[in-house]
Amino acid sequence: MSSSKMKNVTPTQQAYQRLAQKHELKRPVLKNCMRAFFIGGLICFFGQGVQTMYYTFFDFTERTAGNPTVATLIFIAVLLTGFGVYDRFAQFAGAGTAVPVTGFANSIASAAIEHRTEGYVLGVGGNMFKLAGSVIVFGTVAAFIIAIIKTVLLQWGGL
Numbered sequence: 001m002s003s004s005k006m007k008n009v010t011p012t013q014q015a016y017q018r019l020a021q022k023h024e025l026k027r028p029v030l031k032n033c034m035r036a037f038f039i040g041g042l043i044c045f046f047g048q049g050v051q052t053m054y055y056t057f058f059d060f061t062e063r064t065a066g067n068p069t070v071a072t073l074i075f076i077a078v079l080l081t082g083f084g085v086y087d088r089f090a091q092f093a094g095a096g097t098a099v100p101v102t103g104f105a106n107s108i109a110s111a112a113i114e115h116r117t118e119g120y121v122l123g124v125g126g127n128m129f130k131l132a133g134s135v136i137v138f139g140t141v142a143a144f145i146i147a148i149i150k151t152v153l154l155q156w157g158g159l
Helices: 013-023 030-055 065-080 085-097 102-115 120-155
Strands: none
Touching: 030 065, 030 120, 065 085, 065 102, 085 102, 102 120
16 A cells, blocks of 8 residues: 555554455456457357358348348347346356447346336336447447548548
């Protein structure tokens, strides 16, 4: 602890902080990172399999199979969230389940389930779109900035 923080701390608080630090569990950061990496990769691998299924067995091209693939992954994530499976899976996998589109679907569905007792409009709709709104705005702004950069580079003949 730094000396500036120690000035306002009583001896009892210092003793408690030393005791708490002594018994604090160390987080397995490397293990958590590896789990997140592999589980996130498995989710993406599954998504790639779904996409391959769409253009192999249905009337999609490799380019057009992306939209139904994303819709399928979202549907599966929302279904698993509704049954309480996704949350237990996310507890094990950590951030690996948060990064793909399935993590976003889980967070939206969880907000809807959590606030359903407050009504459909103010409870489900209001709380579900609080989360979705910030993600959509960030995605739209990021896409706009990237489009400007790409347009400038194309105009200057860089690409």
